[in-house]
Amino acid sequence: MTTSNDLLVVTSSPHVHSPDSVPNAMRDVLIALCPALIAGLYFFRLPALLVILSCVASAYIAEIVCLKVMKKAPTGEGSAIITGLLLAFCVPPHLPVWMAALGSIFSIVIAKHLFGGLGQNIFNPALIGRAFLLASFPVAMTSWSRPLDGVTTATPLGIMKEATGQALPSLGELFLGSVSGSIGETSAIAVLLGGAYLLYRGHIDWRIPGTFLGTVFVLMAIAGAIKGQGLWYPFFHLSAGGLFLGAFFMATDWVTSPVTKRGRVLFGIGCGLLVVLIRLKGGYPEGVAYSILLMNVVTPLIDRYTRSRVFGGVKSHA
Amino acid sequence: MNKATFKGGIHLDGHKELTSALPTIRAHIPDRVYIPLSQHIGAPCVPLVVVGDHVKKGQKIGVGKGFVSAPIHASVSGTVVAIELMEHPGGSFVPCIVIENDRKEEWADSVIPRSDTANLTPDELRAIILEAGIVGKGGATFPSHVKYAPVEGKIVDTVILNGVECEPYLTTDHRLMLERSESIVAGLGYIMRSVGCLRGIIAIEENKMDAVAVMEKAAAEAENVTIVVLKEKYPQGSEKQLIYACTGREVPIGGLPLAVGVIVNNVGTATALARAVELGIPFIGRNVTVSGPGVRNPANYRVRIGTLFSELIAQSGGYVGEVEKIIAGGPMMGKTVFTDHLPVVKGTSGIIIFTKAECRSSREFSCVRCAKCIDVCPAFLEPTSLARLAKRKAWEDAEQADVMSCIECSSCVYACPAQIPLIQHIRRAKQAILAAKARN
Numbered sequence: 001m002t003t004s005n006d007l008l009v010v011t012s013s014p015h016v017h018s019p020d021s022v023p024n025a026m027r028d029v030l031i032a033l034c035p036a037l038i039a040g041l042y043f044f045r046l047p048a049l050l051v052i053l054s055c056v057a058s059a060y061i062a063e064i065v066c067l068k069v070m071k072k073a074p075t076g077e078g079s080a081i082i083t084g085l086l087l088a089f090c091v092p093p094h095l096p097v098w099m100a101a102l103g104s105i106f107s108i109v110i111a112k113h114l115f116g117g118l119g120q121n122i123f124n125p126a127l128i129g130r131a132f133l134l135a136s137f138p139v140a141m142t143s144w145s146r147p148l149d150g151v152t153t154a155t156p157l158g159i160m161k162e163a164t165g166q167a168l169p170s171l172g173e174l175f176l177g178s179v180s181g182s183i184g185e186t187s188a189i190a191v192l193l194g195g196a197y198l199l200y201r202g203h204i205d206w207r208i209p210g211t212f213l214g215t216v217f218v219l220m221a222i223a224g225a226i227k228g229q230g231l232w233y234p235f236f237h238l239s240a241g242g243l244f245l246g247a248f249f250m251a252t253d254w255v256t257s258p259v260t261k262r263g264r265v266l267f268g269i270g271c272g273l274l275v276v277l278i279r280l281k282g283g284y285p286e287g288v289a290y291s292i293l294l295m296n297v298v299t300p301l302i303d304r305y306t307r308s309r310v311f312g313g314v315k316s317h318a
Numbered sequence: 319m320n321k322a323t324f325k326g327g328i329h330l331d332g333h334k335e336l337t338s339a340l341p342t343i344r345a346h347i348p349d350r351v352y353i354p355l356s357q358h359i360g361a362p363c364v365p366l367v368v369v370g371d372h373v374k375k376g377q378k379i380g381v382g383k384g385f386v387s388a389p390i391h392a393s394v395s396g397t398v399v400a401i402e403l404m405e406h407p408g409g410s411f412v413p414c415i416v417i418e419n420d421r422k423e424e425w426a427d428s429v430i431p432r433s434d435t436a437n438l439t440p441d442e443l444r445a446i447i448l449e450a451g452i453v454g455k456g457g458a459t460f461p462s463h464v465k466y467a468p469v470e471g472k473i474v475d476t477v478i479l480n481g482v483e484c485e486p487y488l489t490t491d492h493r494l495m496l497e498r499s500e501s502i503v504a505g506l507g508y509i510m511r512s513v514g515c516l517r518g519i520i521a522i523e524e525n526k527m528d529a530v531a532v533m534e535k536a537a538a539e540a541e542n543v544t545i546v547v548l549k550e551k552y553p554q555g556s557e558k559q560l561i562y563a564c565t566g567r568e569v570p571i572g573g574l575p576l577a578v579g580v581i582v583n584n585v586g587t588a589t590a591l592a593r594a595v596e597l598g599i600p601f602i603g604r605n606v607t608v609s610g611p612g613v614r615n616p617a618n619y620r621v622r623i624g625t626l627f628s629e630l631i632a633q634s635g636g637y638v639g640e641v642e643k644i645i646a647g648g649p650m651m652g653k654t655v656f657t658d659h660l661p662v663v664k665g666t667s668g669i670i671i672f673t674k675a676e677c678r679s680s681r682e683f684s685c686v687r688c689a690k691c692i693d694v695c696p697a698f699l700e701p702t703s704l705a706r707l708a709k710r711k712a713w714e715d716a717e718q719a720d721v722m723s724c725i726e727c728s729s730c731v732y733a734c735p736a737q738i739p740l741i742q743h744i745r746r747a748k749q750a751i752l753a754a755k756a757r758n
Contacts, residue, residue: 009642009677010656012742014728015649016330016486016676020690020735022683077683119684119736203688259689259700310720311558311697312571 059084089184195248215272351624450594485648505588612671
């Protein structure tokens with residue numbers, strides 16, 4: 001042996017690896033969430049900051065405790081922080097911090113670790129946390145406030161649903177985010193920036209947000225036409241509420257969305273259909289969270305029926 | 319030009335600039351050569367010599383027993399000093415005939431140049447190919463005479479020469495196309511004649527446009543031979559993917575290229591074949607790229623079979639840095655070896671030396687269902703699902719999910735952000751299924 005080492009390393013191929021890693025991907029998601037974080041903090045100030053801190057800290061602690069109790073090695077990839085942040089992004093800014101913490105703990109313990117931890121959960125943990133909070137504290141979860149001054153008001157979708165006579169915000173306001181709503185969802189431009197970054201980095205497939213948003217747009221345009229509304233109507237539905245946040249950050253969640261390309265198309269269309277159904281015919285003004293959770297349920301089924309044919313196999317798969 | 323390719327695959331850092339501009343040089347002819355009795359897929363050879371025998375260069379010293387086998391030849395003249403077990407780049411221990419070089423370079427009597435090559439019949443050609451011990455140089459080392467043997471009811475209409483060389487670092491085929499283009503075209507002609515087919519394709523990746531130009535010039539005279547430029551993507555050189563890219567035909571699951579009327583050979587195989595047919599020289603040498611960050615002067619060598627890795631590395635200026643891995647072949651599909659005291663065999667396309675910096679060991683995460691493995695799989699499989707089945711030892715389910723269609727290109731492992739050794743799980747399933755089949 002003439003190498004500088006005494007022993008050579010023998011491993012199975014391949015001997016090169018892409019620079020991609022789970023921690024890197026999680027870091028990119030955090031980066032992508034930054035514009036929405038800044039917008040949320042700008043519009044909703046201290047209360048938003050407290051909710052965000054509470055969610056992130058309790059998610060992180062819950063993760064550590066869960067791993068400890070289940071005798072698993074710490075993973076350190078930061079997915080719990082993302083879950084906490086995403087939950088904070090889809091609750092009202094004036095939510096009591098203890099409720100925020102409770103929702104976050106529910107997300108991590110029930111929705112993630114009781115299902116087997118990272119990669120095993122059926123539902124998006126942040127959305128489960130939100131659903132849990134909405135079911136448990138319906139009043140606190142639907143008390144909205146105006147950006148900057150914090151005066152209580154309805155969300156744009158709420159105004160539309162209840163037809164309270166209040167003036168609807170303009171598309172420009174929705175785009176910038178100076179409207180009432182959940183902490184991280186109001187600014188369409190901030191969420192879109194983050195989504196574009198994730199697409200650019202190759203972490204998400206355009207098929208899910210593309211078909212999700214496309215379905216909502218087309219159906220809302222038709223609904224708008226029936227109602228005698230103009231083209232502003234579908235655009236309003238696109239930018240109001242948590243649609244962009246859901247389409248780019250939650251429906252695209254690797255763990256809970258289909259793994260096949262065709263499956264992702266179906267998944268996005270399904271999410272879009274459900275959002276339209278809930279918003280137009282349901283009891284809630286907003287439907288993004290439930291639409292994604294419902295589609296999470298059918299993800300295994302979609303995967304199963306959209307499996308690709310094998311190379312050299314029959315051309316069309318039943 | 320709209321470059322053909324296949325679906326799936328990955329884009330790799332080629333690192334070919336280390337050696338692609340360096341002309342192939344002759345490796346020092348060693349004092350001793352170590353010639354393994356098995357350098358091909360199929361039954362190993364039995365030695366035709368005993369210790370103490372004098373052998374000449376090109377003399378047949380081992381012969382195969384089965385049909386799927388290829389003889390071996392002395393790569394130097396000299397004396398057989400031992401027949402001993404040695405590590406083989408394939409990973410196992412194989413008996414090797416050790417020849418002490420007498421430096422006389424005496425050719426065996428059987429090595430006679432032919433002038434009547436134009437009149438050789440397919441049967442005669444195949445006999446020459448068998449006698450010369452020609453096997454596929456791409457790595458699988460499948461005996462060529464078997465590949466060209468006619469199969470009832472199957473017609474070969476296309477021969478594809480594989481000049482893709484999609485593995486990082488390797489540049490032997492690239493250099494061969496630049497330096498031996500006539501020999502490649504001649505070899506292709508003999509292959510086409512031995513299988514009785516009319517269409518020849520030489521497939522080259524777009525990162526070797528200089529080779530494309532040279533080959534186009536060399537093939538201009540040849541009838542029915544075209545150069546096809548393919549996209550740069552791994553595993554473009556994989557047989558089934560290559561056939562698809564060149565002809566649009568898909569080799570059926572579990573089938574051979576013959577099923578779609580195609581035969582694929584490496585460009586290096588074509589030159590070995592041309593030498594055998596025209597000069598009567600058997601397969602006793604090949605080109606090897608010695609490269610990687612762990613070797614001082616990367617180079618392309620013309621090497622006698624049986625030359626030790628250590629001698630090539632020494633000729634390349636020795637090791638640099640903290641050497642961690644020696645890879646026989648390319649870094650995607652090559653095998654790591656635990657010593658450099660082992661011989662170059664017919665299937666050794668490269669020796670890649672990696673230092674600590676290239677050997678990243680990172681922890682494995684659970685699958686996060688990112689689907690990157692599925693997106694890159696050129697066989698359209700779901701590697702993560704197969705790995706999960708293999709972990710559970712659900713061999714039958716894995717077989718149902720077409721695990722046997724895996725070509726083991728390792729693209730999935732390359733792409734996996736969770737560092738899951740998908741291919742190891744898949745190989746385990748394949749082995750278990752084959753073992754179960756063998757039992758029944």
